[in-house]
Amino acid sequence: MSSDSLVADQTDHAGDEIAVTAAGALPWRLNSSDKDQLEVLLIHRPRYDDWSWPKGKLDPGETIPECATREVAEEIGLSAPLGIPLPPIHYHVPAGLKIVHYWAVRVNGAMLVPDGQEVDSVMWCSPEKAARLLTNPSDVGPLEHLVSAHARGELETWPLVIVRHAKAKPRSSWTKAEGDRPLAATGMRQAQAVGRLLQAWKPLRIVSSPWLRCVATIAPYAKASDAKVKLDDALTEHRHGRRPHKTAAVVEGLFDKQRAVALCTHRPALPTVFAQLGEHMGSRLRGLLPDTDPFLAPGEIVVCHVAHGSKEKIVAVERFRPFDD
Structure with a gap:
């Protein structure tokens, strides 16, 4: 399996071995009353009491895109194609260095159903509000790339x-x-x-x-x-x-x-x-x-x-x- 994304990770982790690989997505939509207004979806996880993006760890034999689509479907009930790749993020967990690969995913009026166990609520909000609410500061990086792509007309x-x-x-x-x-x-x-x-x-x-x-x-x-x-x-x-x-x-x-x-x-x-x-x-x-x-x-x-x-x-x-x- 290989993934060559044209979005490069800018964080220096030279020499660090990746212990955990995960994948997810940043769900987005255009405001129904103002088509130029971008909104993104945050999820709340009761286990950690945090706000983040839908994501999860790779299953054995699974590719990274398959993991991303599965996790989005499991956590918020959304079955949608992956959009543009976003910068992966790195951070340390007890097992070692963790990498999370992200994609943009457009939500076109689909009803979202949080699974209730891992995700107990979701919130649509502006990118600015999302940046303030995200618990993990690293999660802001993919958001900034998504917003920039929207401004360039490269998100849809x-x-x-x-x-x-x-x-x-x-x-x-x-x-x-x-x-x-x-x-x-x-x-x-x-x-x-x-x-x-x-x-x-x-x-x-x-x-x-x-x-x-x-x-x-x-x-x-x-x-x-x-x-x-x-x-x-x-x-x-x-x-x-x-x-x-x-x-x-x-x-x-x-x-x-x-x-x-x-x-x-x-x-x-x-x-x-x-x-x-x-x-x-x-x-x-x-x-x-x-x-x-x-x-x-x-x-x-x-x-x-x-x-x-x-x-x-x-x-x-x-x-x-x-x-x-």
Whole structure:
């Protein structure tokens, strides 16, 4: 598992080993009477008598985004896609150094139901009030980044997810059509893990190469979510090799609807995919896209957060490897 967020932690903990990893989110909304007024949600935990953000520790075998979405669902009853990544915070607990990864999560009129045990009440308030009420001073850092992103028009985003298909059976042991080469046993487990991880962003559209190893990679998520799947020959290895501009056009077309979408393709097509995505981001972010072969490991994903209302603006990128054995 790996997470490469484009938000860097500024605290110096050089040499400190992380003892506890946790994840959560900063729920936010725009005031119903004043759409420019940002509000955030604080939770109260009776066990500690504190005000904080929904968060919790990583379960065994769980990725960090999965942990964040699970904890938000458990603590306040909200099932919503993760938005932009926010700066992680570090602080010491009895076990040692603790890191908490945060994302912004928009609440669009959903009814929130605190679990009653870990969270006994919630409060919507202005960011200024939240900064005063937060018990842990470190929790102010992610809040400041969220407020700054809102001011820049980079808080309201939708996710564009790139997936490299999971591990396939070796070419050397396959004598039939290349498009029919299936996933290996490891690849089938990776596909299940990809399906769980994609739930963190909930894409309702999937564009994929029609070759079996890509279709099998996205199948668990598609079945679990009822996502609409479109198969496009331009994403196959062979078609990309002959007409890479057609592959680039498919990537460009993902921006048209400005809705959450995932694309699944093959290693040889990834340079073209990332080059096209690079046209929609500044040089700093572009420099963080994978740029050397094999670009992504089998089953690995890149999440691009695209600002709403701007086809030209990817404002954050993340990278995750959900399963490896």
